[in-house]
Amino acid sequence: MTRSSVQGEDTDEGAADAPERAQAVRGDGDNGVDGAKDEPEGAALGAEGGTGEGTEGEPDAPRPRRRRRVLRWTAVVLAVVLAGTAGAGYLYYEHLNDNIKQDALNLGDNKVAKPTPNAAGQTPLNILVIGSDARDSEENQQLGGARETFGSTPLADVQMLVHLSADRSNMSVVSMPRDTLLEIPRCTDPDDGEVYPASEGRVMTNQSLGHGGPGCTVATWQELTGIHIDHFVMVDFAGVVSMADAVGGVPVCVDANIHSRDAGGHGSGLKLEKGTHPVKGEQALQWLRTRYGFEDGSDLARAKAQHMYLNAMVRVLRENATLSSPNRLRRLAEEATEALTVDPDLDSVKKLYDLSDELRKVKPERITMTTMPNRYVGARVEPTEDAEQLFRLVREDIALDGKDAKKKPDAEPEPPADPAAPDDEIAVQVRNGTRTDELGTAPGRANTVTGLLVDRGFTKAVADPSVLPSEDRTVIRYPSADLEGDARRVAKSLGVPASSVKRSTDVSGVTLVVGADWREDTAYRAPESDDRTPESAEALNGADDSACMHVNPAFTWS
Numbered sequence: 001m002t003r004s005s006v007q008g009e010d011t012d013e014g015a016a017d018a019p020e021r022a023q024a025v026r027g028d029g030d031n032g033v034d035g036a037k038d039e040p041e042g043a044a045l046g047a048e049g050g051t052g053e054g055t056e057g058e059p060d061a062p063r064p065r066r067r068r069r070v071l072r073w074t075a076v077v078l079a080v081v082l083a084g085t086a087g088a089g090y091l092y093y094e095h096l097n098d099n100i101k102q103d104a105l106n107l108g109d110n111k112v113a114k115p116t117p118n119a120a121g122q123t124p125l126n127i128l129v130i131g132s133d134a135r136d137s138e139e140n141q142q143l144g145g146a147r148e149t150f151g152s153t154p155l156a157d158v159q160m161l162v163h164l165s166a167d168r169s170n171m172s173v174v175s176m177p178r179d180t181l182l183e184i185p186r187c188t189d190p191d192d193g194e195v196y197p198a199s200e201g202r203v204m205t206n207q208s209l210g211h212g213g214p215g216c217t218v219a220t221w222q223e224l225t226g227i228h229i230d231h232f233v234m235v236d237f238a239g240v241v242s243m244a245d246a247v248g249g250v251p252v253c254v255d256a257n258i259h260s261r262d263a264g265g266h267g268s269g270l271k272l273e274k275g276t277h278p279v280k281g282e283q284a285l286q287w288l289r290t291r292y293g294f295e296d297g298s299d300l301a302r303a304k305a306q307h308m309y310l311n312a313m314v315r316v317l318r319e320n321a322t323l324s325s326p327n328r329l330r331r332l333a334e335e336a337t338e339a340l341t342v343d344p345d346l347d348s349v350k351k352l353y354d355l356s357d358e359l360r361k362v363k364p365e366r367i368t369m370t371t372m373p374n375r376y377v378g379a380r381v382e383p384t385e386d387a388e389q390l391f392r393l394v395r396e397d398i399a400l401d402g403k404d405a406k407k408k409p410d411a412e413p414e415p416p417a418d419p420a421a422p423d424d425e426i427a428v429q430v431r432n433g434t435r436t437d438e439l440g441t442a443p444g445r446a447n448t449v450t451g452l453l454v455d456r457g458f459t460k461a462v463a464d465p466s467v468l469p470s471e472d473r474t475v476i477r478y479p480s481a482d483l484e485g486d487a488r489r490v491a492k493s494l495g496v497p498a499s500s501v502k503r504s505t506d507v508s509g510v511t512l513v514v515g516a517d518w519r520e521d522t523a524y525r526a527p528e529s530d531d532r533t534p535e536s537a538e539a540l541n542g543a544d545d546s547a548c549m550h551v552n553p554a555f556t557w558s
Contacts, residue, residue, distance in 0.1 A: 099337035102347040105232065107187035107196075107212045108219025110481070110503055112228040115166075115397070122166040124397045125358060126227055130214050130234040131158025131288075132341075153210035156217045158288070158306065161227065163394045164358060170366040170399040171359070171542075174390060175306065176221075177299040178206040179380045180372070183505070185223045187216035198505075204380065214341065224383070225391040226502060231355070234341040242281075242335040249278030250313045252287055252305075253548035256556045260286070260293040267292040267555075276548075284309070293555035300371060300381070301549075307369035307540050308547045314364055315545065367542025368400040373534050385472070386534035392499065393531065400533045401541065420489035423457035426510060428490055429464045433471035433513040441468055442519040449494070449514050452522055456493050464511075471515035474524065477504040478511075486510050495524045 117123045132154045156178070163172040181202040188195050189212040196211035208217040214234045222229055253276040261267035270286040270293065272279075279287050288306055295301035337349070346352055373386035390400075398404060420426065430453070432446040446463040453461035474496055478487035480503075487501050487510045494512075517527045533539050540547060 096333055096337045096349045097347075099334070099340075100347055100349075100352075101341040102344050103213045103234075103341055104190050104215040105343040105345070106218050106222070106229070107189065107215035108185045108223065110185060110219065110223055112222045112226060114228050114230075115395075118166050120167070122168075124166045125164040125355075126229045126231075126394075127162040127164075127355075128214075128218055128221055128229050128232040129158070129160040129162055130156050130209070130217055130232060132156060132209060132234055132236045155206040156209035156214070157206050159205065159217065159221070160306075161221060161225075161229070161394070162359075163227075163397075164362065165399060166397050168358060168361040170401060170403070171362040171368070172394060172400040173307070173310075173367070173369045174372055174394065174537075175303045175370070176205060176372045177303055177374060177381055178204065179299045180205045180374065181377060181380045181382050182220065182224055184208050184211055184216065184220050185505075187212045187219055189213070202382075215343075223503075225394070227391060227395050231343050231346050233346070235339045242339060245281035245284075246332040246335045247280070247313070247316055249280035250284060250309055250316055251276050251278050251545075252309060252312060253277075254551050255548045256551040256553075257558065258293045258551045258555055259557045260290045260555060262292055262555070271557075274551075293552055295550050295552060297552060300374070303371045304538065304540070305549050307371075308549065311364070311367070311369060311540065311542050311544065311547070314367065314542060363543075365541060365543035366399070366401060366403065368533070369540040369542065370400060370533065370537035373536035384536065386536045389530070389534050390537050392529075393533065395499065398531050400537075400539060402532065404531075420485035423489065423493070424459045426458055426460060426486045426489065428453060428458055428461040429507075429509060429511045430461060431464050431467050431469060431511065431513045433469040433474075434516050434519045435468060435470045436472075436516045439516070439519075445514045445519065448522065449512065449518075452494065453490070453512075458490065458493070469513055471513045472517065473527070474500060474513065474515040474518050476501045476510065476512045477507045479503070479505060479507050479509065483510055495526075497526055 115123055159176045159178070161174045161176075163174070165171070182205055183202055184199040184205075184207065186195065186198040194212065196216065199207075205217075205220060208220040214232050218229050218232050221227070252272075254272050254274060256274050258270060258272050259267075260270040268286040268290040270283070270290045287309055289302070290305060291297055291299060291302040294305055333349075342352075346355060370390060373384045373390060374381035375384050393400060428450075430446045430450045432441055432444075434442040434445050446465065450461050450463040476487045476491050476496060478484055478501070484501075484503065488498060490496075490510060490512060491498060491501050518524055
């Protein structure tokens with residue numbers, strides 16, 4: 001495979017990449033992809049910048065057809081390939097195990113409880129897929145980046161949460177744009193004990209990887225979403241290139257000729273004719289990194305292109321007969337295991353195969369790709385109210401395609417590590433958050449609910465008139481794990497659902513905010529849940545093979 005340079009997008013500050021990146025290795029232009037056009041010599045710049053901070057035993061030898069199916073399906077965790085092998089020999093099996101790198105799962109202090117199993121004893125599975133821009137190998141350096149970026153702090157430029165339903169009937173994927181502004185929690189590296197302080201205010205989410213590793217990216221997601229994450233899988237630039245090449249190409253579509261490069265030299269260098277073309281190798285990486293030329297040129301357009309690519313790759317892995325070649329499958333296994341960093345519970349081919357065996361139970365038509373609903377804040381984005389709706393659906397294991405046979409009851413989380421104190425020792429601040437865009441604050445609600453709590457034995461409950469927030473739903477927040485039991489006890493006494501109890505660094509103690517759903521009466525009545533996926537999540541069905549990226553007219557050619 002040639003090692004032609006992969007053009008990156010501009011830096012986070014919007015400045016052009018360093019001129020030294022123009023020295024990235026250039027290949028002969030033969031990328032083996034129909035419809036691809038060679039890049040002009042000297043035009044390529046570097047990859048996207050951004051400042052930011054064991055042995056499982058020998059498996060039984062299966063029949064050939066089973067062996068091919070094992071290899072094919074071990075090749076994907078939502079198209080970020082997790083390749084393993086069976087029946088290939090004990091030494092080779094051990095060799096693949098040795099390829100896999102591992103890191104701690106969660107470096108934060110907030111350990112979100114696992115959901116309670118359903119009646120059949122099943123629980124959902126949540127995997128965070130991370131794409132790293134690390135430049136710490138010669139291969140990654142050749143794929144973009146000036147020499148001075150070698151060994152620099154990596155960024156988590158792709159972040160996707162894969163949710164597999166408890167009954168394994170459906171799968172949901174939530175992408176978070178790398179430009180999302182949020183608070184990164186305090187993270188501690190378990191290897192050397194180094195503590196990375198919480199961010200001072202909001203920063204771009206891709207910086208979380210530099211706070212001790214992928215475990216801090218996991219902690220950041222859990223802090224934002226309240227979703228328990230079971231595993232992570234991280235892959236770097238070179239891994240994307242090698243695995244895409246190994247599967248023989250992934251079909252993608254553009255609605256016009258595209259060349260992702262502007263007059264200032266920004267862009268990925270992707271050049272395709274209108275229509276559908278199989279991309280592989282470095283051109284696959286160009287597709288996954290392109291935003292100049294797709295739609296409005298934003299990170300959101302790039303996320304949409306990534307969703308199309310992943311859906312197509314899943315279909316390739318299911319249908320492509322060329323993957324029946326043992327040599328190609330072994331190559332795929334080799335490339336995948338060398339490219340991966342995983343949490344300790346996924347550190348062997350056997351464990352990866354078991355995971356992929358769960359994922360393959362879902363048919364493409366029950367896979368839903370989404371992007372976290374967001375709005376612009378300058379050149380960055382922040383989550384909107386719809387984002388919390390999307391996170392709630394994932395937390396409650398509700399299918400994003402709307403095809404659940406019936407609404408699933410709210411899953412009660414496991415009991416907190418620290419049980420509640422006696423009611424008369426629990427201090428509670430009560431705030432009136434009933435104000436909406438259409439209605440003013442309902443007077444006296446904080447005092448009314450405080451009275452209810454006192455009558456029920458919470459004698460340390462007090463109304464706090466100093467803050468008048470605005471909340472659609474009544475919520476109870478607590479700042480640290482030792483107060484979680486107290487917060488849940490308050491919620492239970494008032495009939496507020498457990499899903500409305502949330503950890504937050506914005507409060508100093510148990511804090512109840514009376515929302516717009518409780519503007520009157522003394523009995524709390526939880527509103528009917530809207531279990532529809534927000535339109536702003538731009539859901540894409542996994543079986544949709546007609547999707548085509550819209551090309552910005554400024555980046556077309558003839």
